[in-house]
Amino acid sequence: MRAIYFSQGTAVTVDQPNPEPGPGEALVRVLSAGVCNTDIELFNGYYGFAGVPGHEFVGRIARSPDDPALEGVRVVADINCGCGACRFCLAGNRRHCAARQVIGIKGRPGAFAEYLCVPAANLHPVPDALDDREAVFAEPLAAALEIGQQIHIGSNDTVAVLGDGKLGLLCALGLRPLNPGLLLIGRHEAKLALAAAQGVRTLYCPAGKEDAVLPRLRGFFDLAIEATGRPEGLAQAIELTRPEGTVALKTTSRLPLTLNLAKVVVDEINLIGSRCGDMALALDTLANGRLDVRPLIQAVYPFSEFARAFAAARAPGALKVLLDFGG
Incomplete structure (x- = not known):
């Protein structure tokens, strides 16, 4: 192959x-x-x-020695492959297994290949409607929706998503049904327009103009979701969050981060890391048309x-x- x-x-x-x-x-x-920022x-x-x-993919089961009835089924995969025996795996939380392999990222070959092997327990059938x-998009959408599983988001809460990249757009589109007033803040007018076309409120904040745009929102939001992928994104999210509010971190960067945590301590702000999510929930969300990923x-x-x-x-x-493997 x-x-x-x-x-x-x-x-x-x-x-x-x-x-x-x-x-x-x-x-x-x-x-x-799909090609991801990761x-x-x-x-x-x-x-x-x-x-x-490669970890965002859809495929068809070619061989399933333990259960041949699965052969031919179209599937997506939970990318975290646990040991199956630790306390996290036994609690159904493979993503935190200390010995986990992660498809296309850590210890297990990924989907930028014609074939790959996946634990059958990680596979989810794709609805015919998709x-x-x-x-x-099931894998990145699951990550976006995970915020709503970790944090109660009320319909009247003040919520901001910082970053209009691929994940930021999915966070805004995926969480808007929970919070119609959610605000997406980004640097790219064309990307913001994609979200606005599906009912998301947006704020254009050009690169280098943050000091002119963001100060009026300082301390306003109950929840700020950091999805910029930039080292300064976390500091900006903290500044926008009210006392006793929450910052959810959705992105990482290989670049070093210097951060003054005084506001986090003084304002008692909650910092929550947020990574992978529920693939079944993402598939259901897509199949039921609660958002349209095709414009993305x-x-x-x-x-x-590939090059x-x-x-x-x-x-x-x-x-x-996207990469199309044919047939």
């Missing part, structure tokens, strides 16, 4: 044998995959990554044109770039 291999800032296409599913695993043929960070040296990336390109797709490339696709995904301001 063909696969993309990242190592030390390079991406090369390699030919490898098809992987063999181990006990409890299924072999999945990839149909479509993939770009891994390419740039995050985690010292070397291997096959096409492949929509289903690819910038381009679709055949897998054979072009990855260059497009790395361009400043890029939306979602």
